[in-house]
Amino acid sequence: xxxxxxxxxxxxxxxxxxxxxxxxxxxxxxxxxxxxxxxxxxxxxxxxxxxxxxxxxxxxxxxxxxxxxxxxxxxxxxxxxxxxxxxxxxxxxxxxxxxxxxxxxxxxxxxxxxxxxxxxxxxxxxxxxxxxxxxxxxxxxxxxxxxxxxxxxxxxxxxxxxxxxxxxxxxxxxxxxxxxxxxxxxxxxxxxxxxxxxxxxxxxxxxxxxxxxxxxxxxxxxxxxxxxxxxxxxxxxxxxxxxxxxxxxxxxxxxxxxxxxxxxxxxxxxxxxxxxxxxxxxxxxxxxxxxxxxxxxxxxxxxxxxxxxxxxxxxxxxxxxxxxxxxxxxxxxxxxxxxxxxxxxxxxxxxxxxxxxxxxxxxxxxxxxxxxxxxxxxxxxxxxxxxxxxxxxxxxxxxxxxxxxxxxxxxxxxxxxxxxxxxxxxxxxxxxxxxxxxxxxxxxxxxxxxxxxxxxxxxxxxxxxxxxxxxxxxxxxxxxxxxxxxxxxxx
Numbered sequence: 454x455x456x457x458x459x460x461x462x463x464x465x466x467x468x469x470x471x472x473x474x475x476x477x478x479x480x481x482x483x484x485x486x487x488x489x490x491x492x493x494x495x496x497x498x499x500x501x502x503x504x505x506x507x508x509x510x511x512x513x514x515x516x517x518x519x520x521x522x523x524x525x526x527x528x529x530x531x532x533x534x535x536x537x538x539x540x541x542x543x544x545x546x547x548x549x550x551x552x553x554x555x556x557x558x559x560x561x562x563x564x565x566x567x568x569x570x571x572x573x574x575x576x577x578x579x580x581x582x583x584x585x586x587x588x589x590x591x592x593x594x595x596x597x598x599x600x601x602x603x604x605x606x607x608x609x610x611x612x613x614x615x616x617x618x619x620x621x622x623x624x625x626x627x628x629x630x631x632x633x634x635x636x637x638x639x640x641x642x643x644x645x646x647x648x649x650x651x652x653x654x655x656x657x658x659x660x661x662x663x664x665x666x667x668x669x670x671x672x673x674x675x676x677x678x679x680x681x682x683x684x685x686x687x688x689x690x691x692x693x694x695x696x697x698x699x700x701x702x703x704x705x706x707x708x709x710x711x712x713x714x715x716x717x718x719x720x721x722x723x724x725x726x727x728x729x730x731x732x733x734x735x736x737x738x739x740x741x742x743x744x745x746x747x748x749x750x751x752x753x754x755x756x757x758x759x760x761x762x763x764x765x766x767x768x769x770x771x772x773x774x775x776x777x778x779x780x781x782x783x784x785x786x787x788x789x790x791x792x793x794x795x796x797x798x799x800x801x802x803x804x805x806x807x808x809x810x811x812x813x814x815x816x817x818x819x820x821x822x823x824x825x826x827x828x829x830x831x832x833x834x835x836x837x838x839x840x841x842x843x844x845x846x847x848x849x850x851x852x853x854x855x856x857x858x859x860x861x862x863x864x865x866x867x868x869x870x871x872x873x874x875x876x877x878x879x880x881x882x883x884x885x886x887x888x889x890x891x892x893x894x895x896x897x898x899x900x901x902x903x904x905x906x907x908x909x910x911x912x913x914x915x916x917x918x919x920x921x922x923x924x925x926x927x928x929x930x931x932x933x934x935x936x937x938x939x940x941x942x943x944x
Contacts, residue, residue, distance in 0.1 A: 491530035492516050493919055498536030498890060502543070502880040503857035513541060515886040518918035518934075523880060534914065536890055542856045543878045544592075544887035544917065545836050546863040548572050548680070549715055549745060549822030551614075552832055558590045558935065559928055561825070563908035564836045564898075565859075565889035567917050568593040568877060568938060572680040573715050573824070574614065575599025575651030577606050579642045583937050590935035591922040593887070597651035597680060598642025600635075600668060604657055607635045615656050617797065618759045624659040632664065639668055643675040646939035648871045649713075650677050654684035654697070655720075658759050666704050673710035675940075676870045678743070680713045683720045687768030694724050695731070702735045702742065711741040713866060716824050718805055718813040719752040722770060725809055729816050736818070743866050745822035746813040748838050750805040751777070751902065753829040756790075757797030769804055777801040779828045782903060799828050801902060814839065815849050820862035830905045834898025837909030841897035852893060870940045886919035 491514035500511040500523065507523075514522035514530060522528055544567025550557075553571055561569055575597035576582040582596050601622070605612060608631065610622030617623060627635060639650060650672045654660060672679050683697035698714070705712045714720075714732065721728040725746075732742050754760055756776075766772050776785040778793060778800060785793070785800070793800070813819055821839055825832035836859055843849040850858070864878030876884045889912060896911030915923035917934040 489514070489529070491521060491528060493532045493534070493886070493916070494528045494530030495534050495536050495541055495888070495890065496528070498539050498541040499893075500541045500880055501853060501856050503853055503861040504879045505881065506853060507880070508853055511541075513880065513888070515916075515919040518886050518920070520880060520882055520884045520886050523882060534890075536914075538892070539890050539913070540852070540893050541880065542889050542891070543860040543880055543884075544568065544889050544915065545821075545859040546570075546877055547823050547825065547835070548713070548820070548863045548866065549747075550825040552825050552827050553586075553594070553596075555589065557825070557827070557832070558592050558594070559930075560833050560906065560908060562591050562915050562917075562922050562928070563912060564834060565891060565909070565912050565915060566592060566836060567887035567889065567915065568595070569825075570595035570597070570648070570938065571651075572597040572649050572713075573651050573653055573682055574601050575647070575649075577602035577638060577642075579645040579647050583646075583939060586935070587937055589933060591929075591932055592917055592935045593938050594935055595648050595938035597649040598639055598647035599651040600639070600660070601651070601653050601656060603635055603638040603642075604660065606638070607631045615653070615755045615758045617757045618762055623657055623759050626659050626661070627664070632667065635664075636667055636671060639671050643671065643677055643940075644943045646942050648677070648867050648938060648940050650679045652679055653682040654700075655682055655686075655760055656758050658684075658762075662700055665700060666707065669704040669708040669710040669712075673708040675943075676711075677940075678711040678713050678741075678866060678870070679704070680715055682715045685768070686720055686722065687770070688724060690764070690768060693768075694721050694728060698728055698731055702731070702740060705735075705740050705742060709741075711743070711866075711869070714742065714744040716747060716752070716822065717744050717819065718746045718809055719824070722804055723806075723809060725813050729813070729818060732818060743820065743862075744818050745863075746810075746816075746819045747822060747824050747831050747835055748810055748814050748843060749829070749831050749835075750807060750810055751801050751803040751829070752824070753799055753801050753826050753831075755797055756794045756800040761794060769802075771802070771804050775803045777803065777902065779902075779905075799826060801829060811843070811847065811849050814843050819858065820866070821858045822863070828905055830898065830900035830902060833900035833906055834909050837896050837911065838898035840891065840893070841911070845893065845896075867938075871938060872941075873938070886916055888916045890914035890916075
């Protein structure tokens, strides 16, 4: 009997199933398909497929968690949903989601997200992280092998989400033996199926460029992308936004490992257009770089981290009053900054103009990643904000451009290492039936800085592996259809 709990066995099973589906479709055509019964049929919906650029009314037939038919003819299923007036899009893929508790997954589902990945910070124990979630989540989940948590472990720091500014994990310089152990942990994580390597260089100033290169070398051996929070901000210091980006470009050029720049608008701020220009130029030279942004003028991070080391005001172009403390809503002063920094905690950072955000969202290279954390509206509303504000209201993007940034572009980032991602972000025969059904005229984010956990509106239905996890706007709490997104294991 096939052990479908084994990731490789499950992958081979799905490849075989898709092959049989494709052969059946080629042999029978649409007429016989229309006479078949499907598990689920979505009728009369406006199908938006960024891969084929399809934008047309179609019927979608689903069987065994896979799209079996995309037809102009009427299909019949055991469950039929009339999607007239609604759009059907591939489920959204969020490569930058920190909050990974059970309640977080449901909130993401209500925003149309069917796959979430914690790729910036990641974990030090791939097996334990996946084991804690398998069979317990409504949406698909993934994690990187993380430089930050592995470095904390190697440097003898206590486990934490982000290292404190003066901790050994942040500022310590590893010995030869410690660097060897760090490399061993990263290698082991990739062998255990981590889809990517996560790096937060601004949080670990003790990690020099040689340490960065060493991790890129390992990633290159496994075709893993390095998801990097750049080392520095601003334009004037010896280490600045340009030197930080050039470090990543050089590491990619030298090793061949793909690189992904996290939340470009949050790190680059007013220099975002120049940073995107440099990424475009590097790609034009054949280097494998990708980039993401999120559609909010404020960010969020830990007040005790190295980001707020002396000089932060000059490099970021902000001051105490641009920092907002979520528990009270207050804007900080020098006094409250010092008090809260001593204990630490997540702080909202108002650092961008709306013009900067709109330009970042519109750029052809940027995919959308929420950087989701509890306490910030980006956690609950990123997808709906893109589709409501930047498609419908400001017309910054077309609907198909937005769907591409939310689904296909992030799926393609992982395909070389995780072949299963070739069946995410698309609506075609053989693709996974991870789908979001929304009303283009009504979709909108409701989360605010004061009420950050309000779910989005205008998304009545979401399916994962062909099962409804949101139906008629309500959560289907019994539907734990989420699957691990994991590279093939290696000895």
